[in-house]
Amino acid sequence: MHTRSGDAARPIAAQPARSQCPHCLRPQRSCICQWISPHTSQVEVLILQHPLEVHQAKGSARLLHLSLSPSQLVVGEQFEAAQLEQLLAGPRRNILLYPEMPGEQSLGMASAQPLDPAWLQEPQQLRLIVLDGTWRKSRKMLYLNPALQSLPRLPLKATPPSHYLIRKAHLPDQLSTLEATVYALAQLEQAAQRYDGLIASFDGFVAQQAAFMPPLPPRSDN
Numbered sequence: 001m002h003t004r005s006g007d008a009a010r011p012i013a014a015q016p017a018r019s020q021c022p023h024c025l026r027p028q029r030s031c032i033c034q035w036i037s038p039h040t041s042q043v044e045v046l047i048l049q050h051p052l053e054v055h056q057a058k059g060s061a062r063l064l065h066l067s068l069s070p071s072q073l074v075v076g077e078q079f080e081a082a083q084l085e086q087l088l089a090g091p092r093r094n095i096l097l098y099p100e101m102p103g104e105q106s107l108g109m110a111s112a113q114p115l116d117p118a119w120l121q122e123p124q125q126l127r128l129i130v131l132d133g134t135w136r137k138s139r140k141m142l143y144l145n146p147a148l149q150s151l152p153r154l155p156l157k158a159t160p161p162s163h164y165l166i167r168k169a170h171l172p173d174q175l176s177t178l179e180a181t182v183y184a185l186a187q188l189e190q191a192a193q194r195y196d197g198l199i200a201s202f203d204g205f206v207a208q209q210a211a212f213m214p215p216l217p218p219r220s221d222n
Helices: 061-067 081-088 117-121 135-144 177-189 196-212
Strands: 039-049 068-075 093-097 126-132
Touching (some): 039 061, 177 196
16 A cells, blocks of 8 residues: 555544443443342352453353352462461451362472361351362462462362353363352352352353354364
């Protein structure tokens, strides 16, 4: 393309910013507020979210936080020791929702303290710590934050198949952050059906996100 000498370059018009929902922090066209399902839990929930998950459209942590009270969502990968100490402080007893994996000690990680069965008799005195990220990201978060390593851990028992069909799972029993937290709360509070409404809302959220995803490529018979 040629221009005449002396012609001034035309400024490129700025594209209008996509409007954002102030509540769920998503673009208005993909707002998830309709799927918020208010629930009050006996156990307090602290969600530590990896920074790369903040703008992940398929992530479920924001919906979980907006639906659940009392809950707190804090973003970070490696937290300052003082900040993490403050987050874990208070009268509640902290339990980490994370499986004990072989080889952790070989990485220099501290051993998790055993979970005292007496704690489970008073769920209102508990705080559940949830790491929101892919398997690799959450494992790195655990490695970078020694204060989390020694916390008693909660193993999930007999969870149903995941409804999280929009994100690839690396293990057959891998769940979304929302599902894992809800099943953990039901287990700790001995309330199997208390959070069924939140799982139903999660199904709607998954269907909405699936509608924005491109169709899967056709299978090849070769």
